[in-house]
Amino acid sequence: MGHEHHHDVENMGDRRLGWAIAINMLLTLAQVVGGIISGSLALIADALHNFSDAASLLIALVARKIGRQPADHFKTFGYKRAEVIAALINLVTLVIIGLYLIYEALWRVYEPQIIEGWMVIIVAGIALVIDVITAVLTYSMSKHSMNMRAAFLHNVSDALASVGVIIAGSLILLYEWYWTDTVLTLLIAGYVLYQAVTMLPKTIHILMQGTPEGVVIDEVIQEMGKVDGVSNVHHVHVWQMDEHHNSLEAHVVIGGLDEMARVKAALKAELKNRFDITHSTLEFEVDHCGKGCC
Secondary structure (H helix, E strand, O other): OHHHHHHHHHHHHHHHHHHHHHHHHHHHHHHHHHHHHHOOHHHHHHHHHHHHHHHHHHHHHHHHHHHOOOOOOOOOOOOOOHHHHHHHHHHHHHHHHHHHHHHHHHHHHHOOOOOOHHHHHHHHHHHHHHHHHHHHHHHHHHOOOHHHHHHHHHHHHHHHHHHHHHHHHHHHHHHOOOHHHHHHHHHHHHHHHHHHHHHHHHHHHHHOOOOOOOOOHHHHHHHHHOOOOEEEEEEEEEEEOOOOOEEEEEEEEEOOHHHHHHHHHHHHHHHHHHHOEEEEEEEEEEOOOOOOOO
């Protein structure tokens, strides 16, 4: 029954993603057309950012489906890291888009263009409504997934960018401050780059099999050494299979083979309760010299 409930929740999440992708692709098309007609670079910048969100949602959807596949002879650890790889692709794409927007904005300083303020306001207003709808669709999934959290934050930033575009369009209509379009484009680009730079290190850290956040190797060794019957712990490696599952392998020196089952159970319980390490591989060695250094 629990498995069926989880499966239903996953399917519901996939449907939400599908709707979010569809409306964001339509919005991107409308923003590009509106930006070309009005001459607003900020509107095109917001369209590119929105397109990256739609693409990230599509990649996240594909990664979610791949990540559910069970481990097999080809991928013995399973496919959970598909979502981490998807996050890396999305973040690198954001960096490229951010740099491109900065280039275009600076180029506009040398070649200013007339901008139709009303067109900017109308299209940005539609974008704001759709961004809010997409954020609502992805909010619940963002609590448990790096990909969905990034997608949710992107949608929130899109909504803020749309508000900014509306403000810029209003200033153009009221005061003919065309420079606000360039300034807003730079702000959007800066925010995009900030998001990418903030999340990239964690994503790369997982793919590089780095030690999970909040876990200190020396503390792990110390706590394992406190378990009754353990003489020494060495050759310790701790890494993340994905953002939710920590793994460990270590060599453990014990007094005799008759203690192995008890010590093994105690170590696994300690690792799970103290460090949230759910998968541990322990290789036991017998301390023949009695000094725990063999």
